[in-house]
Amino acid sequence: YCLILYCLYYIVFSKMCSTSTPAFMAQGDFLLGGIFPLHYNQEMPDLNSTYRPPPVNFDPRAFRWALTMILTVDEINQNKELLPNHTLGYKIFDSCAYPLTGQRAALAVLNGVTEEGHGVCSGASPLLAIIGESGSAQSIVVSRILRPFRIPMISYFSSCACFTDRQKYPTFFRVIPNDDYQVKALAQLLVHFNWTWVGLIRGDHEYGRFAVQGLLRELQGTKVCVAYTEMIPLLYNQQRVIRTSQAKVVVVFSAEGEMTPFLRDYMEQNITGIQWVASEAWVTASVFSGSVYYPYLGGTIGFGIKTGYIPGLGDFIQRVTPYVYPSNPLMQELWEALYGCAPVSPSDSDLPLCSGDETLLEKHAAYMNTSSPRVAYNVYKAVYAVAHSLHNLFLCQPGAGPFENNSCAQSTNIHPWQLQQYLQEVQFTINGEEVNFDLKGDSIPYYDIINWQRGASGNIEFVPVGLFDGTKAAGQELVIKEDRIVWAGHQSKVPVSVCSDSCAPGSRKAVRRGELVCCFDCVPCDSGKISNETDSIECRECPEDFWSNSDRTACIPKEVEFLAYDTVGIVLTVISVVGACLTIAVLVIFFYHRNTPIIRMNNSELSFFILLSLTLCFLCCLVFIGEPTAWSCMLRHTVFSITFSLCISCILGKTLVVLAAFTATRPGNNLMKWLGPKQQRAIIFISTLVQVVICVAWLIDAPPHPFRNMEYERSKIILECSNGSSLAFWCVLGYIGLQAGLCFLLAFLARNLPGNFNEAKVITFSILIFCAVWLAFIPAYISSPGNYADAVESFAILASSFGLLLCLFVNQPNSQT
Template sequence: MAHHAIVLTFCFLLNMPMWCQSTHTDECIYEGEERTQNFFHDGDVILGGLFPLHYSPVSSVWSFQSKPPPTDYKYFSARALRWMRTMTFAVNEINQRKDLLPNLTLGYHIRDSCDDIPTSLKGSLVLVNGQPEIGQGASCAEVRRQPSPVIVGDAASGVSMAVLRTLGSFSVPLVSYFASCSCLSNKKEFPAFMRTMPSDEFQIKALAKLVHYYQWSWVGVIGVESDYARFAIQLFLKESARYNVCPAYVHFYPVTLSKDALRELMHNIQASTATVILNFSGESELQTILQECRQQNITHLQWIASEAWATSKALWVEFSDILQGTLGFAIRKAEIPNLYSYLRELNTSNIHAYNFLTEFWEETFNCQVNRSLNTHIHKEGVKNRGPCSGRESLDDVYSPYADVTQLRVSYNVYKAIYLIAHTLHDMSTCVPGEGPFQNGTCGSLNPILPWQLLSYMKRTSFTTLGEDVRFDENGDPIASYDLMNWQVAEDGSLLLVKVGFFDASLKEDRDLVINESVITWHRENKAPESVCSKSCLPGSRKARRKGEPICCFDCIPCGEGEISNQTDSIDCLRCSKETWPNQARDQCMPKTLEYLSFQEPLGIVLWAVSTFGAFLTAAVLFVFVIYRKTPVIRGNNMELSFLLLLFLCACFLIGLTFIGKPSNWLCQIRYTAFGISFALCIACILAKTIVVLMAFRATLPGSNVMKWFGPAQQRLSVILCSCVQALICIIWLTTKPPSAAYNTEFMSATIIVECNVGSELGFWCVLGYIGLLACMCFLIAFFARKLPDNYNEAKFITFSMLIFFAVWITFIPVYVSTRGKYMVAVHVFAILASAFGLLLCIFAPKCYIVLLRPEKNSKKHMMKK
């Protein structure tokens, strides 16, 4: 009843060639023209088969003013004939076995689908309804061949989808050997579909990992206008995005490439900088593209093959220069025992049994067999072929038909037949009451109900040729691919070398294995580079280009104080305060410590000048001690002069405390010693200035001021002035003392080791008090500068204070604007400059008289007006 339902549905709803039972008679009438070319062998169960023996239909426009002629096709596929013969071989092998289906004989009914949806649909309807013997007028039951409860086919995903949508409502199983589209795993849409070909979902994962393995982030992706290519490319774009791979272009081209379509495709390929191109199509569509690539000299591309053409030797014959080095994943291959001898049985005496074999013979040897019905193929020169001599042999030519070195699709066909055989065996050995259906019933073998057969098939697992064959819940086999590399053999033929594999049953990080040492590339001896932008080296970061894919970017050097230690880093990392980038900016290095040291030239100079100043002061003191009884020394307050020289010597030596690595105690000593020593110096000068002023005032009639500022008062004034500075320093040290600090605030490759003044107020109070004493000293000396005498010390004190002010007024802005060791150097320079100013201005004139003009070192000379 199911078969009659199919017949009635498609006879009247579809304009398909079909046989139908007449409503008035029991006579079989065939609706439409039916080509009789097929392989048929009778048996208890007839297995249907659809194979693309012909492909690439010749385009034509029908006017429908007359009956449309049969479609002609451009090419004949010897490879597909091998698939057909593999099916017949497997059926014969199973029939000869005693352990598998001992009580059932398998038959086959194999038809040419022509890789064309209308032809495939017509053939599938014939298979599931049985084929009539054309021309007989007997009843339908008498002339009709047994229908097929299951179909092995088709090769193309799009064609298989069309057949499934037609037969799916009747649950007729379709077992494909080459349809890989992942869309066919949708059981809601295609519940009756199974396959021995892995789903594209796994092939796409393998391809995406291959592209990522070689860091090809800029890849051209093209495919034929078909469901297979569309779903495959969609999956590839999604999967490759996980690895940051961008499509340089995605282009779909029609099955029949017009000049405009071909020109558009070539333009996209040439305009792109991608050197790796991935193609999803069959070999027939690719032939036209490769021809155009050769004409336009596009021979630099590294081709990545989808499994549809990954082992196609037919392309190599004409395009070996373009396809050398091609990589592609191919399904698992096997060696089928005795298949080779079975295929080679063809000769001139037995090719007349089937028209398919006759046509193959004519195509292979370019001759014409008597009574040839070679009408499928449309090719120039067919009518002009000479007759075959009868001495032709397959040993004399190469044909994909007899090539059993790469049995991959053929092996899938082999497994599909064994899947059906094992399913039927399980049904035949089912024990009533233990079956899978309601109340434990078993599947029916007479008649075979397709839906029951499908139910058994989904649970079937078996072992063939050493492989465990099992299927998942979607009817897909466990995916395993060989990574093939196209290399040139010694004789110039194609050498398909296995250079790796992908096994979906392994862990994700181990499922792809590549042996790079045996790979031959298209150009040079290394993998090509295919990127939109070259990788950003460590020390830089990626900056995306606006409006372009993520694979297109610019490399920006890391900023000051930042590094990137990885290739293609998105962001730069900031170094810690204690570290600084190296010159390449790919590593944070510990900062060097910066301070004014005794080893560097600047420190050595300051150390030498400080030492020289101290020795010079000591020398002046030595001179003063020797000539202490002379009028010049005695007349200028000898005691205060000695104290001043001692304190000036201390000021020179204090400059040395500013050189070297700072520490907490050294910082406290340097600032307090600096403040107190200069306070003592200025206090001594102030006392000397007051003494000069008082001495001249005392010479006035009735003046007795000197008794109020004698030697005791002079010493006391120096002590009091110094005690004020000492009190400021004590308060400073007890509240917020100076301390050593590691300054990392400034973007520099060094850490500044400096003395932190602690309390800014304390520091400026120390300087301010010294400045106050200096101002008082300057004012008093200024008032006494014109007092009469041959030698008036107030003039030199005035000049020394001017130098002192000039030094320290200049020091303040320079000190504030500098950092690190240069700030310390400025401080030391100010100390030395002011100390030298005091020493030279006050004591140089006296030393000059004492040492060089002794005649002036007399009381008489000093008393002159």
Template structure:
């Protein structure tokens, strides 16, 4: 019974063990070698023009990747033959072909991560390989690296240089032996600046490599004063029409220097179109992905690319590699059959340039030294839990990853190899220049570039000028301001004169009926002063129209500030009179003698004098002045008034706002007075309208560009002025002109008021003077 229970528990434990099974059938590697430690490799031996893995796709053979794969095999064999590193331990490999497809590259990576049975077991940690070398391109490398992130699986690339792969948070298990494009992009910008080529075009491959690399170049180029005429995208899988469009852009451009951040096979398609249309005489600046590629360095392409200059990764000889390649035979591995039958030629054995091959050489040695350090670990001095070492018979990928972070060794060529905190090597580049020497080679140490390159410099136009459509001359920028002749100005001028005329008409009506009760009410002097101030408000808006000058800039802001304070001061005086009069309801209360006509005049003068003082200090310390604003638009100049002292400007506005709010609050407190004495209600509504206009004005003022900023400001002035005029004086004019029977003491007093204040004739008589009707 106990035995049965133990067996049952064991079955349950095994059933709960997490296993991941492969979808579909397993695909055998293209090349394979057994060993104690297996290194996986993913290469693009083929790629399709359609970039789709279809049976009818046209595959193109990539010679360089076969050569690099051979370098990997050679390096592993060389390490196996050495006794100073990994003695009695053999390295093997499993190499897959991604066929230029990111999807296939990820599938190949999953094949390498699976165990011999094709399943992921024991949390997917026991795989058939211990690390992976590849991919050459950045986009497939990124996809593979994201797949490996959750499995702590080591990946080291010999050619993927995208700056984005240095992000340790996104790619914690990725390493590479090629420098990050962070350095190359900046170096290319400095190279262009060094030769004085400040007017250039750019072309990039539409991949992570091209987009990220070119983005960094453009950022640095802008800081260095380099102008970019165009920036075009290419990709070998694009239809021919897109390449022809790029060719047309190049032909129509005035810049003759092109910075190309592309792969060789992408650029090769474009070069063929340029050759067909005989587009030559261009100075090419190349990234390392094509500047040192033999696949593109042909005599025919030299017609277009002759004189090209750019940076390439370090070149170094690899002793014994050529002999190894010459001894390769189809019987070596079935994967060599296609290579042997279709593409074997002298170019394959040309090992004078081993830039990417040398990176592969260093990548394999970095992994070998990591594993060697793992095997040399002494129990009790290890880096893992309780100072333990890895199980030598069951090495796991995450343990190789740990040692790879700390690897530090020297190659047979004397180069020190180690990785920084981002998994990147030390950035080293060589300058490559395309020219034909006596041996008919395409590279040289002596500088040579295209002669008779015109339009290589970007002549910056003066601040008052811009480039024309052809970008070959500077023309004077258009100057913009709110002139008197514009339609919007004419409309605003019409409203301004209409408001001033209407205010004057109201003043005439009030003067002709100055002896009537409705005009006498609430101090007719304040009413006439308020009408005068409103006339100034309407007219001050005209100062904002026209070309800004020193005097107009000083006048428009100060006249606006003083006029509106005079308006609000008069309204505030009327509000205080209404409020205090109706609070003095007890017999014998003489509070109103302290706020008679003299005190009212003094209050208005005091409030206005404070604003005059602020404006005087403003004009004395830092007055408004005309400026030529070139920040908003590059094609035109905005003439506007600079406010000068920001503190003074906001003090003027803040003081107007303070008086407006104070007036609104006091009028609001008096809003429930008897109906026939409701001027406080109209003042409340007028102040509410005034504040609403200026609160709405702020976002509209900020978001309106150029001359429309001034138009919005004029609109706010006119709207708030019309609001005050309409709310306070229109009801009175209506009574005077159309309801003269209501302009009497009997109607103004009202029954309720007579009953309330019949005991106090003095107060009643004073309150009669405060009526608005």
């Protein structure tokens, strides 16, 4: 059913749009063909309704392009320097902006003045080149028809990238930039304004398909994502995707004829707030310049063809009226479209007869504005390209030609393919602009950036706000004057079109499962990681000595902790000094009463050694407080172990003396002679020397050293002393434990001595306290990190030192009277 309806549409539409006879023609020595969309249809028939012929509209904009070709040919014919003694003729046909009717127009151009046959062709074709077509879909059809005849074709408005294929389109040239440059410019525009969530709409033709493919290719590797891609079908139906999508920026590759029904539905749904990005095919379409369109299309931005200057165009257009050309039916349609009245009577239309006081209709107000033509200027350049190529052909010198055997073309029998050779190499300047073609038939890529703004009369005006120059270095092509842009909704602030709001510094983007990369959630950075940029993909880990701040936006130096002179450090210092002072006080008392019986009976020499070593034990705690250094780390355990070993050795010697003194009363026991003062000193020296040897070996092999502990708490640096060798550390403690155990065993054996001599019991109790403290120290030390371990060890030293001091010297043994 659809195919039948489509064919029926073509039959009716082709009859309503005449393509069999030329709209304009003029004789000349060499003939140029022109194909322009003088009529267009706004929509295809609806499948759900009874078929009615679609409306056919006259396009004054395209009519002005055709007049530009006529003016240009007349200008060249009057030029005595370009093509002297030769004239150009033309045949201009209407393609009706549709591929199938464009095909009929192309065939009509090839067949002669009319479609009637002229017998068998002889000699070269009088048609040297064709200026056309506007739409890429029409140009594809026309180019394929011309290909067997090798007739060159220069398009003024077909920008599809597909024409770069020289195998499919070997005779195609154009004075409009390739769409590859336009999509590159559009991609840079989207990236420039940070529009990361956009919609794409295209027409149902090669131009739209290739343009969308090119834009998607350019957007790869950027932050821009495409929310949807929709097509405006030939059998038009409503497009409601804009209403439900979050994309506030929509890029459209379509011609004005296809856009008309789409925009009508868009306006009927009263959708506003969309920032349109227009392709060059409709960015300067005057049909949308009426004030009624501004609430919906105001702020549209896009890339338009470069403007130029055509001398005499304004005067020429004003002279073209139905009254000057009464026999041309197009003139009557022009007047009806421009003024809404019939110029002559009778008329086929129902419009009233013109009175002469009418003004231009609002939607065609730009028809008379010839100050900066765009597409018309391309027509102007295309005709001049043919003229300059033909002129260069005539300048060919025999023997230096581009053809076989360096021959030249015969001036009286020029073939179109010979002209194409010169078209490929033509290079000329017009109004200061250089015109040439590359090997693919493309021209210099240059666009103006157009912004739709409200004019003084309320109509939409196309205001240049920048440019794109494809000849510049990468990154320098796009120039935008942002302060001159008016955005959708008559706003001065750049609109935002994103799937997800930007992630602030201190967080990273986490792509949602099954969605495009532009749709993401913002996840705060983990501790120790930062992101100091918006929309960071990942959080950067801080250097080893740094940590993230509370906002996760910067790395700050880690807090350094050690057992400093703060609350704990001061308390330990005070206790250490107090303990040392008490010990010294006892030492002074003992020294003062050294000659008294009680002191002498208490083995004053060993007592002095014990008090001296206890003083050193109290003071060695001070080495554990403060920032660890190489010397303090080595002194901590060595001084502590040697002083405690000295203290325990003295107690051991004292225990042996007590035990020997009360066992010597037994008959035959001469043990005391082996525990005289010299032997006692030897015992103390040897016991202490063993610990000294262990410490020296420790310091030589693997000495303790400062260590920055970052494992226990990653946000801090804990300065502590590494033991260097754990084996040596536990050997030191083990030796002290061995001494204490031996001392405890001997004291325990002497526990049953007479009550008046209770020193053995006191030693037993003091060693018991000492062992209890250090046994409790081991698990506490292992489970305490850094400065806490130092505090635990200091506490153990002080506790055991106080235990020995109080047990051994506060409760002095009684002496026998």
